[in-house]
Amino acid sequence: MNNDYKRILTIQDISCVGQCSLTVALPILSACGLETAILPSAVLSTHTGGFTGFTFRDLTDDMPAISAHWKKENLSFKAVCTGYLGSIKQIQFVQDIFKTNLEEGGITIVDPAMADNGKLYSIFDQAYVDAMKPLCFSADIILPNITEAAYITDAEYRENYDEAYIKDLLSKLAERGAKRVILTGVSYRKETTGVVVYDNGDIKYYEHERFEKGSHGTGDVYASAFVGAFMSGKSLYDAAVIAADYTLSCIRVTQGDPDHTYGVKFETVIPELIDALRKE
Ligand code: PXL
Numbered sequence: 001m002n003n004d005y006k007r008i009l010t011i012q013d014i015s016c017v018g019q020c021s022l023t024v025a026l027p028i029l030s031a032c033g034l035e036t037a038i039l040p041s042a043v044l045s046t047h048t049g050g051f052t053g054f055t056f057r058d059l060t061d062d063m064p065a066i067s068a069h070w071k072k073e074n075l076s077f078k079a080v081c082t083g084y085l086g087s088i089k090q091i092q093f094v095q096d097i098f099k100t101n102l103e104e105g106g107i108t109i110v111d112p113a114m115a116d117n118g119k120l121y122s123i124f125d126q127a128y129v130d131a132m133k134p135l136c137f138s139a140d141i142i143l144p145n146i147t148e149a150a151y152i153t154d155a156e157y158r159e160n161y162d163e164a165y166i167k168d169l170l171s172k173l174a175e176r177g178a179k180r181v182i183l184t185g186v187s188y189r190k191e192t193t194g195v196v197v198y199d200n201g202d203i204k205y206y207e208h209e210r211f212e213k214g215s216h217g218t219g220d221v222y223a224s225a226f227v228g229a230f231m232s233g234k235s236l237y238d239a240a241v242i243a244a245d246y247t248l249s250c251i252r253v254t255q256g257d258p259d260h261t262y263g264v265k266f267e268t269v270i271p272e273l274i275d276a277l278r279k280e
Pocket residue numbers: 013015020021044046047048049084113121216217218219220
């Protein structure tokens with residue numbers, strides 16, 4: 001593990017119950033040995049998927065003052081990463097934060113967390129997608145799933161696809177400015193799925209076991225573990241693999257528990273993530 005102690009910032013909502021967004025990112029990034037500052041974009045009683053009647057306190061208006069205070073105190077970050085954001089205005093503030101609060105040479109990592117399985121999450125619309133595009137294409141690394149990649153490139157979303165479709169999606173992302181992409185949930189065979197790692201034209205695929213039932217919040221677990229591993233000094237590809245293996249373990253320990261209906265029990269396998277980071 002790289003012993004260089006780094007301060008990073010993660011910007012996303014707090015879903016009080018649900019094992020997603022900040023309640024996943026903060027413990028995982030901290031476990032990776034990173035000083036983790038948070039900027040909560042909203043507070044919800046639960047996440048929006050699978051629940052109805054959730055509360056939603058929008059914290060957009062607090063964001064510029066928080067950023068300005070950090071600037072005044074000379075507090076800056078080696079990386080700023082974002083997940084689920086609550087509004088278009090927030091996306092614009094995040095772009096300001098990239099300019100104001102990132103250390104020189106710092107890294108921006110965006111998970112466009114807005115859609116899955118061909119559909120936008122319940123509170124988002126096309127205007128939100130359009131606002132997300134410049135944020136994604138100005139970031140150093142993006143982590144879209146196939147649905148999100150299709151939305152931000154105005155490409156057709158396909159349930160069934162081949163390698164040519166994925167290559168085309170990556171070209172469309174690159175044409176629009178993406179330099180490094182971790183494309184998640186790429187499955188060419190029924191029994192497996194995986195991640196495609198695109199690094200300035202170079203493409204690698206990590207294929208692994210696939211679980212039938214998708215669990216909520218696994219995208220956030222994946223993104224957090226990826227950022228944790230990458231910021232600990234792992235290469236883009238190694239970080240993508242470590243995050244995939246960790247997420248699979250999280251799903252494995254959760255499957256079969258009928259009482260656990262929302263996220264994954266990521267806490268119970270954190271030692272596996274730390275072991276993976278220690279390996280050369
Ligand atoms: O896991 C992504 C996510 C994060 N935050 C909130 C969500 C979702 C997905 O539905 O609703 C509030």
